[in-house]
Amino acid sequence: MQVLKKVLKVIITSIMILVIIVGNSKKAISLTKxxxxxxxxxxxxxxxxxxxxxxxxxxCKDFEEIERKNQGKVKIxxxxxxxxxxxxxxxxxxxxxxxxxxxxxxxxxxxxxxxxIDKIKIYDVPVIIFNREPLTMDAIKSYSKALYIGTDSKQSxxxxxxxxIDDWNTNKNLIDRxxxxxxxxxxxxxxxxxxxxxxxxxxxxxxxxxxxxxTEELASIVCQWDLELAKSEVKSLLLRYGxxxxxxxxxxxxxxxGAIQALQEFGYNKGDRTKTIPVVGVDAxxxxxxxxxxxxxLGSVVHDPIDLVQALYSVGMNLVNNKNPVEGTExxxxxxxxSIHIPFRGYIQNVRGYVESK
Numbered sequence: 001m002q003v004l005k006k007v008l009k010v011i012i013t014s015i016m017i018l019v020i021i022v023g024n025s026k027k028a029i030s031l032t033k034x035x036x037x038x039x040x041x042x043x044x045x046x047x048x049x050x051x052x053x054x055x056x057x058x059x060c061k062d063f064e065e066i067e068r069k070n071q072g073k074v075k076i077x078x079x080x081x082x083x084x085x086x087x088x089x090x091x092x093x094x095x096x097x098x099x100x101x102x103x104x105x106x107x108x109x110x111x112x113x114x115x116x117i118d119k120i121k122i123y124d125v126p127v128i129i130f131n132r133e134p135l136t137m138d139a140i141k142s143y144s145k146a147l148y149i150g151t152d153s154k155q156s157x158x159x160x161x162x163x164x165i166d167d168w169n170t171n172k173n174l175i176d177r178x179x180x181x182x183x184x185x186x187x188x189x190x191x192x193x194x195x196x197x198x199x200x201x202x203x204x205x206x207x208x209x210x211x212x213x214x215t216e217e218l219a220s221i222v223c224q225w226d227l228e229l230a231k232s233e234v235k236s237l238l239l240r241y242g243x244x245x246x247x248x249x250x251x252x253x254x255x256x257x258g259a260i261q262a263l264q265e266f267g268y269n270k271g272d273r274t275k276t277i278p279v280v281g282v283d284a285x286x287x288x289x290x291x292x293x294x295x296x297x298l299g300s301v302v303h304d305p306i307d308l309v310q311a312l313y314s315v316g317m318n319l320v321n322n323k324n325p326v327e328g329t330e331x332x333x334x335x336x337x338x339s340i341h342i343p344f345r346g347y348i349q350n351v352r353g354y355v356e357s358k
Contacts, residue, residue: 161207230258299349
């Protein structure tokens with residue numbers, strides 16, 4: 001009987017201890033969840049260049065506005081990679097060690113993406129690649145918490161092609177200087193190893209050719225999205241080809257503006273339609289819009305950085321909270337299962353002295 005009492009006492013004591021432990025565990029879990037809910041989510045944005053790239057500068061400004069509107073909920077910090085992979089890698093290492101909830105990465109070099117994603121994966125931190133689309137999605141597919149978000153590059157190229165088709169059909173006698181029924185053009189490419197410029201180039205030219213207009217590429221120059229480099233390269237091409245250049249297709253407005261500065265130094269694109277070489281760009285930045293209004297630049301594809309920023313933020317918050325990345329959004333994953341492409345808003349061009357939006 002005494003033995004039975006002792007056994008019962010041990011069992012009752014054990015049950016009481018278990019109840020206390022479970023209760024405390026629930027409280028601990030509740031407190032942890034409450035702490036996570038109250039603390040700011042840390043977001044690190046890595047931009048390739050925050051000195052000369054106006055597009056990325058505007059993206060960071062838009063993120064500042066998102067942080068202001070979500071004060072206390074999210075802390076967003078932009079880091080300048082200075083177009084240097086070593087600097088970007090070093091900064092990512094530092095941020096990971098200090099603690100971060102989400103990384104938004106504009107890669108300094110898309111060819112090294114696998115190594116970068118591998119190190120982020122070790123810390124189990126979600127990462128969204130943006131702005132520079134890698135040649136393949138293999139690296140992104142290797143990590144379940146990785147995605148790519150960018151603009152619809154093919155669409156922007158098609159719109160550039162349509163602008164030149166409209167201009168050719170309206171002003172062929174002014175554009176086709178040598179009367180051979182062929183558009184001789186110069187292509188200003190943003191960079192290599194990036195599907196964004198590659199798709200823009202392919203779709204712009206194919207759109208023109210599908211309209212029954214023959215094309216001839218005089219030169220394709222990589223200008224690193226840089227105004228001064230584009231200006232220098234176009235000046236050299238003008239010395240080489242002179243008035244054989246009948247159109248300039250630029251992967252973005254920054255390089256298009258550099259091209260126009262070069263053209264103006266040679267007496268072109270100063271308001272005289274008979275001495276104007278059509279130039280098309282992408283982004284419709286204020287400086288480009290002003291030149292389009294004056295008939296100095298033919299047109300540009302309209303894109304507002306806030307469209308990309310809102311997508312990065314909405315999808316990023318879903319990843320942080322372990323939700324489906326597109327839950328509660330208007331976005332859709334493409335056939336790769338890891339990519340989202342943001343459509344452009346349309347394009348603006350100068351037609352017979354009037355600016356039209358399409």
